Amino acid sequence: MSHSVELAGIGMTFGTTRAVSDVTFKVREGEFFSILGPSGCGKTTILRMIAGFIEPTEGRVLIGGRDMKGLGPNQRPTAMIFQSLALFPLMTVWENIAFGLEARGVGKAERRAKAEELLRLIALEGYGNRMPGELSGGQRQRVAIARALAVEPGVLLLDEPLSALDLKLRQHMRAELRALQKRTGVTFIYITHDQSEALAMSDRVAVMSAGLLQQVATPRELYDNPATPFVARFVGETNALAGRITEVAGGQARIETALGALTGRAGQGAAAGQAGTIYIRPEALMPGGATNSLTAKVERVDFEGAFALVHGAFADGAALAASVPSTRLGDAPAPGAEARFGFQPEHAVVLGDG
Amino acid sequence: MGDLYRRFGPGLSTIFVALVLVWLAGMVLAPNLMMIDYALRPNLPPAAIGGPTDTYSLANIAYLAGEATHRTIFLKTIWASALVALTTFLVCYPIAFWMAQRATVGQLSVVLLLIIIPFFINEVLRTLAWFIILAYRGPLNAVLMNLGIIEAPIRWQGDGGVLAAMVYAYILFMLLPIYNAIESLEKAQIEAARDLGASPWRIHTRVVIPHAKAGIATGFVFTFMLAAGSYVAPALLGAPGSRWFTEIIYNWFFEGGDWNRGAAYALVLLVLCLAVVLVTLKIARVNLADVAK
Numbered sequence: 085m086s087h088s089v090e091l092a093g094i095g096m097t098f099g100t101t102r103a104v105s106d107v108t109f110k111v112r113e114g115e116f117f118s119i120l121g122p123s124g125c126g127k128t129t130i131l132r133m134i135a136g137f138i139e140p141t142e143g144r145v146l147i148g149g150r151d152m153k154g155l156g157p158n159q160r161p162t163a164m165i166f167q168s169l170a171l172f173p174l175m176t177v178w179e180n181i182a183f184g185l186e187a188r189g190v191g192k193a194e195r196r197a198k199a200e201e202l203l204r205l206i207a208l209e210g211y212g213n214r215m216p217g218e219l220s221g222g223q224r225q226r227v228a229i230a231r232a233l234a235v236e237p238g239v240l241l242l243d244e245p246l247s248a249l250d251l252k253l254r255q256h257m258r259a260e261l262r263a264l265q266k267r268t269g270v271t272f273i274y275i276t277h278d279q280s281e282a283l284a285m286s287d288r289v290a291v292m293s294a295g296l297l298q299q300v301a302t303p304r305e306l307y308d309n310p311a312t313p314f315v316a317r318f319v320g321e322t323n324a325l326a327g328r329i330t331e332v333a334g335g336q337a338r339i340e341t342a343l344g345a346l347t348g349r350a351g352q353g354a355a356a357g358q359a360g361t362i363y364i365r366p367e368a369l370m371p372g373g374a375t376n377s378l379t380a381k382v383e384r385v386d387f388e389g390a391f392a393l394v395h396g397a398f399a400d401g402a403a404l405a406a407s408v409p410s411t412r413l414g415d416a417p418a419p420g421a422e423a424r425f426g427f428q429p430e431h432a433v434v435l436g437d438g
Numbered sequence: 439m440g441d442l443y444r445r446f447g448p449g450l451s452t453i454f455v456a457l458v459l460v461w462l463a464g465m466v467l468a469p470n471l472m473m474i475d476y477a478l479r480p481n482l483p484p485a486a487i488g489g490p491t492d493t494y495s496l497a498n499i500a501y502l503a504g505e506a507t508h509r510t511i512f513l514k515t516i517w518a519s520a521l522v523a524l525t526t527f528l529v530c531y532p533i534a535f536w537m538a539q540r541a542t543v544g545q546l547s548v549v550l551l552l553i554i555i556p557f558f559i560n561e562v563l564r565t566l567a568w569f570i571i572l573a574y575r576g577p578l579n580a581v582l583m584n585l586g587i588i589e590a591p592i593r594w595q596g597d598g599g600v601l602a603a604m605v606y607a608y609i610l611f612m613l614l615p616i617y618n619a620i621e622s623l624e625k626a627q628i629e630a631a632r633d634l635g636a637s638p639w640r641i642h643t644r645v646v647i648p649h650a651k652a653g654i655a656t657g658f659v660f661t662f663m664l665a666a667g668s669y670v671a672p673a674l675l676g677a678p679g680s681r682w683f684t685e686i687i688y689n690w691f692f693e694g695g696d697w698n699r700g701a702a703y704a705l706v707l708l709v710l711c712l713a714v715v716l717v718t719l720k721i722a723r724v725n726l727a728d729v730a731k
Contacts, residue, residue, distance in 0.1 A: 170626035184634035
């Protein structure tokens with residue numbers, strides 16, 4: 085049985101609250117797939133529908149092509165890693181890991197052997213007889229993963245499992261999760277509100293907002309070609325200048341803004357005569373620059389070593405964020421001064437509003 | 439103690455501490471010491487008290503050991519109290535679990551209210567209610583006969599009636615500790631166990647009950663002690679064949695006129711109850727401080 089996960093038009097309504105509306109996407113087998121969105125966007129609801137804790141009010145969940153309707157969490161080929169991890173505090177580490185096997189009636193010797201094997205996989209050999217409370221945050225994290233992997237799930241569902249860790253450990257665990265996923269070949273569906281986490285780990289990312297699916301794409305595509313204004317603003321930083329689109333030709337769009345006419349790639353909904361917005365990434369804005377020239381008032385320059393982050397405001401009030409390489413810092417403006425910036429058309433995207 | 443003094447100052451704190459000490463000495467220590475004193479002396483006419491025959495001995499306790507009927511009633515009281523505790527647990531656990539993990543806030547307040555309201559009424563009156571319900575020509579028999587379940591009325595009074603009344607009377611003492619314990623169990627633990635394929639039975643035996651162990655042990659201890667020391671329920675609902683040990687003690691005091699023997703019997707009951715409590719806590723690996731919470 086393959087372990088692709090397909091959501092076909094699923095929706096969820098709690099009482100009068102619409103948590104998820106008409107979401108359709110397909111996760112390929114063996115993929116590291118993230119669902120990214122701000123809190124309350126419905127991503128946890130989607131995960132719980134895949135796990136089988138709740139049934140969608142509309143649509144279907146298919147795993148390996150099989151409709152999961154009516155199957156409980158214990159009957160689906162999924163295992164979930166909870167935000168709180170939910171390790172059993174009164175069982176030893178190895179009993180925790182082997183709990184799923186115990187539930188399947190596997191004998192004690194075999195359970196112990198399997199637990200040891202998984203402890204090796206997560207590099208916690210010799211920790212089997214400890215209690216979860218005696219482990220550090222990162223170790224507990226790994227035990228939770230081993231516990232889920234012990235039942236050999238086809239799909240691992242992770243509900244923001246790194247959110248409780250400090251930044252350094254979180255970055256380390258990202259790499260570890262990614263490596264573990266490649267080694268086991270299990271389909272990972274990962275929920276997060278942290279866009280850098282989603283971009284760094286995933287093969288593909290689904291972006292959600294207010295219960296609606298915004299875009300499903302690779303991290304690179306999401307960043308370079310946001311499909312909606314929400315994605316453009318939510319994923320990465322951006323400079324957004326609103327205006328009216330005057331011309332769309334040859335994959336490029338020309339937009340008349342308060343700061344003059346600018347050209348970028350034509351994105352979704354970009355049509356001549358429409359209201360639109362041009363989105364320019366901070367690293368695309370260069371001091372000086374002849375094409376697509378803009379003026380802005382610089383308020384603050386944060387030097388970060390490789391880059392200097394320039395903050396300020398454009399003439400129409402929109403916020404300026406530019407990330408200038410140190411090597412070009414010679415041209416960078418001083419705080420309080422007016423400065424000119426430019427960008428290449430291929431580094432900006434024009435989207436229709438609405 | 440230091441905290442108490444810092445907060446209320448020396449004058450008020452000394453009064454508090456003195457009041458507690460007076461309470462402990464007068465209401466707990468003195469009666470128990472007097473009971474021990476009575477238990478170890480023979481029952482003598484007033485003229486002989488303080489005389490050469492008024493010596494300490496274990497004769498009153500030995501009398502209980504030698505008296506077959508009293509011994510049987512004593513042992514029966516112990517196991518029947520354990521049965522009351524177990525039955526109360528079986529009734530309370532599902533309710534407590536539902537209240538702690540499944541009920542909505544609205545449902546919870548309604549159910550709590552329904553369970554607590556009867557406790558506004560005196561225990562004697564609540565037992566009397568059971569006396570009426572279970573009477574030979576009472577409503578329960580009438581309903582069962584009308585439904586055609588039984589043909590002739592059943593005499594409920596006796597062991598069954600005592601058990602029913604006691605389970606009802608002590609339900610709160612079992613329910614609340616278990617509810618508190620289960621309430622603190624994170625919902626994700628149950629979901630995780632379910633997700634890993636555990637059956638409901640395994641979820642309860644491996645996850646919920648171990649977590650709620652302290653609460654369950656507390657409930658057992660409360661219920662057992664209350665049942666073993668109960669007088670009203672066996673007196674009202676018992677039959678001659680279901681006498682409770684407290685009734686024997688009562689008889690020694692108020693009918694036999696032998697306070698010494700009555701005190702000896704009470705002492706034995708107290709010691710045995712304490713032993714049962716300590717063993718239960720030991721088995722559950724709970725200490726008395728947890729129970730007090």
